[in-house]
Amino acid sequence: MKQSSPEHAPLELERFLPYRLSIVSNTVSQAIADDYQRRFDLGVTEWRVLAVLARFDGLSARExxxxxxxxxxxxxxALARLVHAGRVSRAVHGGDRRRSVLNLTEAGWAIHDEVAPMARRRERELLARLDAEEQAWLGRILDKLMPAGQDTSL
Incomplete structure (x- = not known):
């Protein structure tokens, strides 16, 4: 059996913060995704793109x-699938053919307006496990852990 120093000990994934955050994120995201995948043939990435475009009109793919x-x-x-399905429109930004401007179509808005309340309901169910003080702390902790420069307004 190989002897290891504390520095080289096996990583305890069940206690490793990035792993734990990933498990929570994946579990919550998939619970919500099960609803909209079945109803709208929409993947997680596609939903996130729709949600961002609903919040911030006229972004480029890079944005x-x-x-x-x-x-x-x-x-x-995801954008290619959404454009092909008629859920997102792509136009050229001004005279710059290299930059596209993306917007939800009427079909995209219809999906957003059905999925967003479902997502909010799932969020409320998850947060109900925490009391008000724990919810406030969770928000503050997540804000502190967000990468520098990352927009937390989403």
Whole structure:
């Protein structure tokens, strides 16, 4: 059996903060996603793109990726599916053909307006496990843990 120093001891994933945050995030996201995936054939990344465009009209694909901290390739694929499905429109920004402007279509808004209340309900159910003081602390802790420069207005 290999002897290891504390520095090289096996990582206790069940106590490792990034792992724990990932488990909570994935579990909550998937619970919400089960609802809209079945009803609208919409993936998690596509929903997040719709939600960002509902909040911030006229973003570019790069701005969507930056606001969500999602992989640019994943955002690009999600946008391609959303545009193809008629849920997002893509136009050229002014005279700059390199920059596109993205907006929800009527179909995109219809989906958003059904999914957003479902997401809020799931959030309320999750937060109900915490008392008011714990909820306030959670908000403050998450704000402190957000990467510098990351927009927390979402």
């Amino acid at each position: 969507v990726a930056d606001r969500t901290a999602m992989d640019k390739v994943a955002v690009s694929r």
